[in-house]
Amino acid sequence: KMRVGILSAGGDCPGINAAIRGVGKTAIVEYGMDVVGIINGFSGLVEKQTISLSESQLSGILTLGGTILGTSRLKPFKVNEGEDPTVIPSLIKKHYEELKLEALVCIGGNGTQKTADLLAQEGLNIIGVPKTIDNDIWGTDLTFGFDTAVHIATEAIDRLHTTANSHKRVMVIEVMGHHAGWIALYSGIAGGGDVILLPEIPYDMELVAKCLLERSHKKKPYSIVVVGEGIYKEGKKKSAGAYMAKQIKRTTGLETRETILGYIQRGGSPTATDRILATRFGTYAAQMVHNREFGKMVALKNGLVTSVPLSEVGGKTRLIEPDNKLIAKGRSMGVCFGDCTK
Numbered sequence: 246k247m248r249v250g251i252l253s254a255g256g257d258c259p260g261i262n263a264a265i266r267g268v269g270k271t272a273i274v275e276y277g278m279d280v281v282g283i284i285n286g287f288s289g290l291v292e293k294q295t296i297s298l299s300e301s302q303l304s305g306i307l308t309l310g311g312t313i314l315g316t317s318r319l320k321p322f323k324v325n326e327g328e329d330p331t332v333i334p335s336l337i338k339k340h341y342e343e344l345k346l347e348a349l350v351c352i353g354g355n356g357t358q359k360t361a362d363l364l365a366q367e368g369l370n371i372i373g374v375p376k377t378i379d380n381d382i383w384g385t386d387l388t389f390g391f392d393t394a395v396h397i398a399t400e401a402i403d404r405l406h407t408t409a410n411s412h413k414r415v416m417v418i419e420v421m422g423h424h425a426g427w428i429a430l431y432s433g434i435a436g437g438g439d440v441i442l443l444p445e446i447p448y449d450m451e452l453v454a455k456c457l458l459e460r461s462h463k464k465k466p467y468s469i470v471v472v473g474e475g476i477y478k479e480g481k482k483k484s485a486g487a488y489m490a491k492q493i494k495r496t497t498g499l500e501t502r503e504t505i506l507g508y509i510q511r512g513g514s515p516t517a518t519d520r521i522l523a524t525r526f527g528t529y530a531a532q533m534v535h536n537r538e539f540g541k542m543v544a545l546k547n548g549l550v551t552s553v554p555l556s557e558v559g560g561k562t563r564l565i566e567p568d569n570k571l572i573a574k575g576r577s578m579g580v581c582f583g584d585c586t587k
């Protein structure tokens with residue numbers, strides 16, 4: 246019987262359990278494999294902490310947020326100065342062999358896919374499955390977790406509209422996304438943001454202020470400013486949202502409040518879209534194990550599930566291109582991206 250290991254690593258997101266279920270059930274039911282769950286990401290391989298996953302243990306987890314396997318941010322190939330960089334990878338290799346794994350499915354974001362590639366180079370049979378709310382993994386058009394995060398952020402923006410209107414305030418909302426502005430762009434457009442600031446587009450504070458003052462002069466009672474957490478790079482002490490709210494108060498004199506949405510965006514049950522994408526990715530990964538297609542990451546390309554070599558993915562981030570159609574549409578509807586006068 247073929248034995249396949251599954252782990253989830255890096256920051257969690259809604260849909261991981263749906264993916265674990267997709268891999269596990271397909272591996273057990275379709276291919277008669279044994280499935281081993283690795284606890285807490287790569288730490289579980291270092292500490293040899295595993296559970297055997299049966300079909301019944303994989304039932305009822307489709308709708309659950311988080312990950313039943315736990316996760317950690319451990320980067321096995323990243324060591325502190327003076328430490329031997331081969332110790333942890335060789336421990337992982339040793340335990341992979343002792344556990345008699347013939348394949349390892351690594352569900353994770355950019356960091357995880359990089360580690361997955363390095364482990365593949367060490368000779369392990371690796372398959373990557375992309376997941377993150379940030380939607381910033383190179384090689385795939387979409388990641389699960391993103392749709393749920395956009396829904397949560399959009400609902401938050403909807404709620405800010407009513408209180409902003411009552412008090413005639415500028416409301417700044419900071420959303421996640423690391424160095425990518427996908428959540429900010431999508432929730433900003435869906436929630437009718439007036440100013441949307443993305444890490445990919447350098448903004449001009451004067452233009453942001455001008456846009457907000459023009460709205461106020463036109464007797465628009467309030468404004469919504471959606472900010473990607475990665476726009477503020479001058480130092481990490483203050484959040485981008487808090488920083489932006491302060492700048493707006495200073496430059497416009499308008500009454501301004503900030504909301505930092507935070508981890509709410511990563512918690513809870515995945516949307517239907519994310520459940521479906523995670524299930525498609527998971528079942529495809531199990532098929533890849535069966536076909537012994539290793540050293541690759543599952544990916545969505547033009548609506549179809551396929552795979553890309555891990556060596557092409559490792560460490561690269563998929564940012565928003567300046568010619569993104571949604572940016573153009575937003576501009577024509579009067580959204581200020583901080584770099585034009587519209």
Ligand code: F6P
Pocket residue numbers: 256318354377378379421422423474511
């Ligand atoms: O990558 C997902 C993400 O939620 C980012 O949007 C955010 O910057 C980061 O993780 C937060 O990481 P941590 O879980 O380490 O606080």
